[in-house]
Amino acid sequence: MKRIITLSLLLLSISFMSAQTDVIESYIIEDDTENPVASAKVSIEELGLSTFTNDKGYFSFKTNLPQGNYLISVYKDGYDSKVFLIQKRAGIKINLKEVRINVDKKEAKRRRIAAKKKAKEEREKARIADAKIKEAQQKLREREKELEKQKQKLLKHNTVIVEYDSIVEVEDDPVVEQPIEEEEVITEVQKKYASILGVDPTILTNKELYNFIDSWMGTPYLFGGETREGIDCSAFTQRLFIKAYDKMYLERMASKQFSSSYTDLFRNLDNLEEGDLLFFGKDEFNITHVGVYLHNNKFVHSTSSTVDGKPGVKISNITDPFWSSRVIAAGRRSYKQIED
Incomplete structure (x- = not known):
């Protein structure tokens, strides 16, 4: 049994x-x-x-x-x-x-053509911008020459009688200025992103940075895009640095931002600070994505990835396995200002 x-x-x-x-x-x-x-x-x-x-x-x-x-x-x-x-x-x-x-050969060819077209458009934009700058500089030089001619002419043939009286200086009683302490006003945008990042709002002192992020948040991702209709990762970081860091220069492509002599690279992510760049890809020779570090392992970027929500401008966590497995290095930008 x-x-x-x-x-x-x-x-x-x-x-x-x-x-x-x-x-x-x-x-x-x-x-x-x-x-x-x-x-x-x-x-x-x-x-x-x-x-x-x-x-x-x-x-x-x-x-x-x-x-x-x-x-x-x-x-x-x-x-x-x-x-x-x-x-x-x-x-x-x-x-x-x-x-x-x-991707197959047909799709790869389509992407190459699109990239070449975009590069051509960028070169044309740069050419037009340079031409406008040169034209403005030429007009300024001509204006300065004209003013100098008028000045010399008036010095020789001035018909207006001007009398000059001596000025007696009277010594005023010394005034001791008391410093006025201005109370820092915490904006709604600071409060919003302090909550998202899990920090005290007083830490978010770069108001331009968070106002810029808030104005672009949710913008769709578009490869080669540079507008509110759609923007890619490197165009987003480029615009962010111009707006939030006093017109600080940043190259147009993620790979060039990575290899730039103005980018000080480091791999210890414990040393990250607000405003540092984060570079992603297969290796240092294949950089395909870039974002900007904020606080508490959070970074902002424009991405086509949907692993943590809809594609576009959003805030992600560097400790997420999808991103931590792809991060190659961080970079701190040296200062180079764009000339007006």
Whole structure:
């Protein structure tokens, strides 16, 4: 009787294990930009199962997989198809790391053309701006010459009689000025971002910085964008430094901000201060993203990523695994002012 009960329990255990559900899950990431790939079709070919990635690039299958080998395919328009093999073995859990895919030649060409067009537009903007500056400088020089001519002419042929009386200086009683202590006014914007960052509002002394952030918060992300209609990461940091740091110069691209002689790089994030730059990518030769550090591990940036909310201008946490695994270095900017 005892053997029969033991055998029954063993069969029940085997039956339970064979019916156990397997979970296959991972993220689809674009290899060059580190951005999640949404709406990619992921299929287990042998079982005819398919699903699509969400906005964060995440997908999952929950099914009972018999032991054996299975082909997983990943497909999306504009990307090279990806196929890889998984093995289902007894008692072993399947753990997938993030799956990386590359844009196809057609999409890569489209992006190169868009980048060249944007670079051409920027050069044209710079040319027009330089021309306007030179024109204004020329007009100023001409105006100064004209004023000097009028001055010399009046010195020779002045017809207005001007009398000059001597001035007797009267010594006034000394006045001792008492310093007036002005009470610092905490603005609503300071209070708002103090709450978001978890700090005392009196710490947020750079009001221009937080007014700028507040005015751009939620602006959509747009690769190559520089306006309220859409802005990318490096254009956002460039505008922020001009507005919040007295026209401090910043290069247009994240990689150039990283390699600039005006950027003092460091890798110990414990030394971060408000206004430091944070650089992200695969390595120091492939910088693909930049943001500005604030307080309490929080940084502001314009991003296409949806891992912590909608894409666009927002505040993220550097300790989030998605960002901490991609941060390459921080940078403190030396002062170089843009000439008016």
